[in-house]
Amino acid sequence: MADKPLNVLIIEDNLDDFFLIQAMLEEVETAEFELKHGETLDEGLKLFDDNTFDVMLLDLGLPDSEGFETFAQSYQHSRQIPIIILTGLKDEKLGNRAVKEGAQDYLVKGEISGPLLSRSINYAIERKNAEKKLLKTEESLKKSLQEKEVLLREIHHRVKNNMQIISSLFNLESTYTTNIEEKKIFEDSQNRVKSMAMIHEKLYQSHDLAKIDFADYIKSLASVLFSSYGVSTDIKLTINVEDVLFDIETAVPCGLIVNELLTNSIKHAFPRDRNGEIIIKLHRDDEENFILTVSDNGVGFPEGLDFKNTDTLGLQLVDTLVRQLEGTIELNKKDGTEFIVTFKELFYKKRM
Template sequence: MEIFEGHVSSPSFKNGVIIASGVFIIYILLNLLFSNKNFYAELNDLAMAFVSFIAFLSIAHAAKVSKVYSQKIYVAWGLLAIAQFFWFVGDFSWFFIETFFKQVPFPSLADLFYLSYYPIFLLGIYFLPKRPLKNDERFNSALDIGIIMFSSILVFWNFLIGPMIDTNLSSPLLNQILTVYYPISDLILLFALSILSYRRLLNVNFEPLLLLMVGALIMILSDSIFGYQSMLGTIQNGGVSDISYVIATLVICLAGVLQVNALISNARDDYKISEYSLEVPMSYIPYIWMIIPFFLLIWGHFHGTYLSFTTIALGVILIILMTVTRQINTLKENNRLYGELHSINKDLESKVYKRTEELLNANKSLQNEITERKKIEDDLKIKVELLDTATDSIILHDVTGKLIYANEKAAKMRGYSKEELMKLNIYDLNVPGESKFTGQYIDELMVKGESIFESSQYHRDGTVIPIEVNAKMVAHNKDLLILSTARDITDRKENEAKLRCYREHLEDMVEERTKTLEKTNKMLQNEVDAHEKAEKEIMASLEEKEVLLREIHHRVNNNMQIISSLLNIQSNYTDDPETKHVLRDSRNRIRSMAMIHEKLYISNKLSKIDFSGYVKSITSNLLQSPEVNPDLIKINVDVDDFSIGMETAVPMGLIINELVTNSIEHAFPQGEGNINLNLHKNGETFILTVRDNGLGLPEGLDPKKVKTLGLSLVNSLVEQLNGSMEVEVENGTTFKISFKELKYAKRAEI
């Protein structure tokens, strides 16, 4: 419900529990700190009134929010809010009378408000939306509630009402009435909770009502404790009864908070609350509750009770009769429902089986018919489309010349629409003296069955169309029809005439041209011989240059390997770790460039290098360093299969060498980690990603402004490639470099 948005706010239930717990703790602290003070009774009364007021505000807010959701729920929660308001006024009146009039507040005006709470609470429960019960459901619910109430009346009368009457016989009549009315009100409250438990409520949130029931039960317990202590004269401010009242009021307050939260949540989720009832779990409560009178009966037999043993026994018998009646009614209902279910199930199975068989047969027949009809329709559709898309004129007519069918080409070729052509006779289109659609032609066709010939017909504009006709006799419904396929040969006739003229002219030109070609052929042969000789000389020169270029790459590779070896030997003659580190990095850089010449030396093309293999060689070389444990540091290489020129390969090899070396040396202080190297081509752009799961770059370090040789070299090489570099520091370090292959003057492919 969008109407909730922006109009309703409420603390979450979790926060409500925290606040309620805080209020309860403060109340307990007040009892502990001020229990010996003269003003303690007034302070305790004020605290209880404050808690009641909070509960009233919570229930009233829940009622206000419920109005948007449902009018019936609004009325019910409104009555509950009024009931809580009366309880608050009672608490405040008690505080006011005891504080300002210095009188004992019992009996007083406060009792009027307290006792009003119970019937109004009962009305609130009654007005909750519910599904009407059937007669048998209503009867069973009445029996269950009766068992609970009779058991409760026996207990209350024996332990509270009866003893309280005897205790207050010497008191004024009003005191006696009020003393008895409180436990009777508790029975009214218990009756309301029983109704709430056995009714099938509609569109009502269950959890708030459950909290409301718990609060009411604690309220009944508090009243019972209060009455029992009043009878014994042991009531004290801040005692068990007051603490129980505070707990009950706070639980009722939380019920209001939970109601608001539930309504807001349901509205946002566009959720409709389904019907719910406690009928199933509550169906066992009467049987548990009826045990109480049995214990009361046993207690009375051995210890004596206010009620006579006979009275309790009669009550137990009445409860047993209601329980037996409930069971008999339940068994009858179960048997009736089982019989109806069995009958319905049997009838349904029969109908389903019969209907299923009918549907299967009908479906099979219909499927066959649909398949056949669809096949025919598809065949007809295909045939019509084929005929209409044919490049030739197709006409079907009888021996009298009446048209039966003509395709689109037949009408278009003669300048008519298809409808106009179908109204004509085939003989209306004949050109006298030139057309063969005559009676004699029909006789010959009937004898031969098929004939191919040339003829002429009129166009709609009066011009003559030369056509080539393929005519065939066909039988249809015992009638002989003629299927004529015609093709407009106007272009062919014109081309034949032109061809005859061209042929004569061509013969003269061929004779003259033949003499010229013989002379030219000799000249061309001489040129071909000269070109073949020059081509052989060029190929020999190219082969010589290729051998020379491969030798150059080989010698450059060997020289770089010698430099790498010299650096390696030099590093063995120094003990300075920094010097060793510099020499090792220089050796790896030289090795990465030497690999390019090595790859070009063994490559089929000297202008391109297989970059995928080159990258794998670089990473493999770095893992062979004595300082690296290949079992702990893994390099995962994912490079597309492509070749690039040496101008791009050299800086890219150095960049990869620097970034991987940087990760190996600085990213894994524990000596263990993973490095992912990806190089993919997207159109003309290459994207290089080097990612490790190590410590990451130091905070505040800008890789583009760092002064170290490695990263400075990377920045310089990225700029040389006209590329861009991005650095991410999250769960390690990621370098992402985008560039395009450098374009130089094209070299000859070798």
């Protein structure tokens, strides 16, 4: 015998069927059952509210409720316990539908035996307990994920703030020198830090905290650089970027490359208030490579200068970042200057 009787709520309007079920369960030797009986749905649900049950046996055809609606109301009211549907031969489709919607089992009246009913009750209780454990685990995982998202959002926010402090320090240091070249170095360094800070700002503002809309990022970065260097309205900026989402592994080096190449065009392509256009493009080719192009129709790249072997920090940085992206870079000198960077998206690699 079981240590503890199983409390069974039977909602059945046919007394003959109820007494038959009662007799079947009394004959079961491996378990003990305590039954309570309601003849209507309203009566049965009131019994549920006033008592504690392990399982419900539910007839779908009741005086105050008929068909699937009987199960729907019962399940909504008492979803914390398993429900076993009692059907006639003509109601098997309803029984199947109820099982799909949350009932643990259905039994056809006239085909029920004591052992079958007892086994169905025990299995239903075990499955319901397993569902509860699974739901509890799922809720725990959701809570843990939410906590991690909050933490990650805070980390990105703090990194962005710390980078802004570094940028402000560069700005402060630049006020202590009157040397024009030194001031330019501080300004360039500030913008590099800003370009990275903006990545973290976009990440903590994004929905999933993992990827940023790179088209939106490029527009924001270009706006900051144009403002920082006081670019004339005679210089037109065209941005043609596909809808691309990058994670931080790709976004940071790619963002710095855009920063350096755009800065190079702003500073050197249009001397003496010359007008012109700077174009930034990013698209994906048929082989899943990303093609980043930064071009201008300015005075052109100096002849005889190898852009991969220069003394300028900006182009050295670009070359290093392209290698970090495991990509390639080309220079087209026709009709101005055009840098073409080809790369694949990087994915997170576990650090040792």
